[in-house]
Amino acid sequence: MNERMLFRQTRWRLATWYAGVMGIILTLSGFGVYEAIDHAHRTAADRELQGIAGRLHDNIEPMLKQPGELPTSTQRFFPEFCMSPAPCITSTRAADHAPGEMFQGNYYIRLLDTSQELIALAGLKPIGLESSSSTTAWQYLQDEDNIRYRQITIPLQNPDAPLWGYLQVGSSLKHSDQYLSSVKLILFAGLPLALVFVGVAGWWLAGRAMRPIHQSYQQMQQFTADAAHELRTPIAAAQATVESVLDMPQLSAAEVRETLQTLDRQHQRLSQLIQDLLLLTRLDRQGQxxxxxxxxxxxxxxxxxxxxxxxxxxxxxxxxxxxxxxxxxxxxxxxxxxxxxxxxxxxxxxxxxxxxxxxxxxxxxxxxxxxxxxxxxxxxxxxxxxxxxxxxxxxxxxxxxxxxxxxxxxxxxxxxxxxxxxxxxxxxxxxxxxxxxxxxxxxxxx
Missing domain, CATH: 3.30.565.10 (Histidine kinase-like ATPase, C-terminal domain)
Known part of the structure; x- marks a missing residue:
């Protein structure tokens, strides 16, 4: 594998790993953001629903005497009040604590007797709303249009009388679900785009990160080639001197001395080169x-x-x-x-x-x-x-x-x-x- 192919594959691997890790981080962050938004909406809706139900409970509970019987005086607290099975009528009296304005378009109120039979209904009138249990305080319900509702159930009981029944207050989650659906769509649609940008950025960053490594690799290759060449030169010269002497039938004392001087020069050159390389190695590895x-x-x-x-x-x-x-x-x-x-x-x-x-x-x-x-x-x-x-x-x-x-x-x-x-x-x-x-x-x- 040549040098260019090696570094290109390494660059692709770095970019892929970077995009993969960032994709996992972005996915987990997206889920975290979605859950945080969903939790904030649910908490705000529950707090508001609990506040409205609590005010209604505090206002009407003292008026309830006989179980299953709803006094006329309590009707002023409900908008568009209707008795079951009588047809619904619109209340024209102003509520003392103005709860009706808060119910318009978003909330419904149901009064149940002890056997969980519907006595009265006010506010929203969802069609085909699922049946609910009066023993569960908080519930999620759904009507036939697949619109979700959040409902709270509070028992109604005058201290001087037996259990009268139950108060159920529910709110529509249509707008909240639509908003969360938009958030989910944005997060899921934005994730591939973000991964594309992360991949491009990872490719660019991998190139920049590998640039000094590539330069060091080239310098190391050049250094190895130069060192091999420098070491080979005196060795080749000494070998040539030895071979030329071996080819001679006999040598005079002067020729022997000249040959040894040549070998000594090459030996000194080789020794000096090795010492210099060792010194550079020690300097590279030396600390402070x-x-x-x-x-x-x-x-x-x-x-x-x-x-x-x-x-x-x-x-x-x-x-x-x-x-x-x-x-x-x-x-x-x-x-x-x-x-x-x-x-x-x-x-x-x-x-x-x-x-x-x-x-x-x-x-x-x-x-x-x-x-x-x-x-x-x-x-x-x-x-x-x-x-x-x-x-x-x-x-x-x-x-x-x-x-x-x-x-x-x-x-x-x-x-x-x-x-x-x-x-x-x-x-x-x-x-x-x-x-x-x-x-x-x-x-x-x-």
């Missing part, structure tokens, strides 16, 4: 540096200049230092690693500076940072290559780098060390005019 370890930068700059003075002299290059700090400048970090950082920058400057050139190693302090600057008058770096020179195994000029024996890891190691010390490296360069590498390291507060 100990803050109680300090390094004096004046001593570090002086030691590097002294060590590389002979190399600069052999190449007829002027190596000078410019320390602009009077007091000892200390930074937190590993002295050996910081030494390797500055050493790599200076030796690169010497290698790429022609004869009669100059390399300057400067040290100064800016605000709360120590600044180490390595300037040279060498070949310089083309602007489009300056962003890539810190990549591992990257070479601006491969032929020239081969001649100097480098592997393309020096600047990568320097940058990794600077980052481990919470620092950074910047570069300014112009072709044929030289380069300037600047290292910024934080100075710990006293």
């Amino acid at each position: 540096l100990k803050q109680n370890v300090s390094c004096c930068l004046q001593d570090l700059v002086s030691d590097i200049a002294e060590e590389l003075a002979a190399l600069a002299l052999n190449k007829k290059i002027q190596l000078q230092t410019d320390v602009q700090v009077d007091q000892p400048l200390w930074v937190s970090g590993d002295e050996a690693q910081l030494y390797r950082l500055v050493f790599n920058l200076v030796i690169n400057a010497i290698q790429y500076t022609p004869e009669a050139g100059k390399v300057t190693l400067a040290l100064c302090q800016q605000d709360q940072q120590a600044v180490i600057q390595v300037q040279d008058t060498g070949v310089g770096i083309v602007p489009e290559y300056q962003a890539k020179i810190f990549d591992r195994f990257y070479r601006v000029d491969c032929d020239r780098n081969r001649q100097t024996g480098g592997s393309g890891l020096g600047l990568a190691i320097a940058q990794a060390i600077a980052q481990k010390h919470q620092g950074r490296i910047t570069v300014q360069s112009q072709p044929s005019k030289g380069s300037s590498f600047t290292v910024h390291l934080p100075i710990p507060f006293p």
Whole structure:
């Protein structure tokens, strides 16, 4: 499976999982919203129904004396009152507590005797309403038009008399059910649309999330290929040297020495490459540096200049230092690693500076940072290559780098060390005019 197909399938899987999880969340949220709305409607309807039934009960119960007999004085509390089995009549008297206005169009009132026979009816007159039990306080009923009703049943009993009967007050749930049906339709119709948007968003987010992974994967592949190539080169050279010697019938002492020197050079090159790779691996895996370890930068700059003075002299290059700090400048970090950082920058400057050139190693302090600057008058770096020179195994000029024996890891190691010390490296360069590498390291507060 090629790289593009692998990442495309992974992206599809991430987007599918994201859409699936979000679909479950949205579905559960939709059910939760619907149940919350339904509960709010039911609670409000029950509270209002209970309030109306309670007021009616409190008003008419004291007037009820004989079971099954409804006094005329109670009729003023009911709208469109009718006795059963007599035909219904419309009440023209105004109710003292105005319950009639609240019943119009939405409520019905039924009075039952102790045997649950209908005595009187007021308000709504649902057709084909299901029979109900007087022993159940709250009920849901349905008429022949499939309209639901919520009903409360309250017993009527004067303290000085036996049980008179029951008061039933019911309200139509037609408008509430229509509203809930609309909510349900919106939720169920909106879920597929939401999943489409979630799927598109998941595809886009998966692409963005996998972009750094893809870049890291490509860098790892490039690094593996470059490392294999770098390791193969000295091994192939050593093998060719050995094979050429084996083909010779006899060797002189000088030829043996030359062969061993060639093998030693390849061995040193291979050993240095392995050491650099191991150092990069340790830097990648290394955690935070100990803050109680300090390094004096004046001593570090002086030691590097002294060590590389002979190399600069052999190449007829002027190596000078410019320390602009009077007091000892200390930074937190590993002295050996910081030494390797500055050493790599200076030796690169010497290698790429022609004869009669100059390399300057400067040290100064800016605000709360120590600044180490390595300037040279060498070949310089083309602007489009300056962003890539810190990549591992990257070479601006491969032929020239081969001649100097480098592997393309020096600047990568320097940058990794600077980052481990919470620092950074910047570069300014112009072709044929030289380069300037600047290292910024934080100075710990006293």
